[in-house]
Amino acid sequence: MSSGRTEVQVRPGVEGDLDALTALYNHYVRETAITFDxxxxxxxxxxxxxxSHPEDGPYRLMVATEADSQEILGYATSSPYRPKPAYTTSVETSVYVAPDAGGRGVGTLLYDALFKVLADEDVHRAYAGIARPNRASERLHAGFGFRYVGIYREVGRKFGRYWDVAWYEKEL
Incomplete structure (x- = not known):
């Protein structure tokens, strides 16, 4: 993808990404209600x-980097939806984009790559929980065919207040 600044590449995540991925996630832990950690x-x-996100199987980690510097711009995952065996063909997906990389289409590139690799896996449905408000995430998910299925009201407490989570699903 050409962003006017530099090209973005998407690839499977590797152990060498751990420090940068942790720093990115910790930003969302400290600064937002996007994650309930x-x-x-x-x-x-x-x-x-x-x-827990190998390079094959239904649970994946895709990482977006700047082509030149290899700086991590974001990541997308598919993870177990629930631990019980009957849920193995369902995944929960998520996307985290570096704060300074928003608006560049990084989330779209990540989900595009993630759903391409999941197409060859035994996965029936993808689910996404979006802490509200988060219009950017709602638009991203709608663009990939997720449909709204319901809301858990005041399900999480963070920063001294309760947050709703809207749930979306996608057929795979």
């Missing part, structure tokens, strides 16, 4: 998360 992570604490 409330304490930042060390890279070692995040290692099991990274290792």
């Amino acid at each position: 409330t304490a930042v992570f060390t890279a070692e604490e995040r290692r099991p998360w990274l290792l």
Whole structure:
């Protein structure tokens, strides 16, 4: 993708990305209600998360980087929806874009790559929970064919207030 500044590349995430991915996620932990984690992570604490997203299978990690510098601009994942065996053909997806990379189409590139690799997997549905308000994420998901299925009202408490989570699903 040409952004006017530099090209963006998307590839599977690797262990060498762990520090940068942890720093990116910690921004959202500290500054937003997009994630309901409330304490930042060390890279070692995040290692099991990274290792749970191999380069094959239904649980993937795709990373967007600047072509020239390899700076990480964001990532998208497909993760287990729920731990019980009957849910194995369902995944929960998410996208995190670096704050200074917003508006460049990074989220779109990441989801495009993620859904292409999932097309060859035994995955029936993708789900996304979006803490509200988050119009950018709602637009991104709608653009990929997710449809709104309901809302959990005041399901999470962070920064001294309750947050709603809207749920979306996509057929795969």
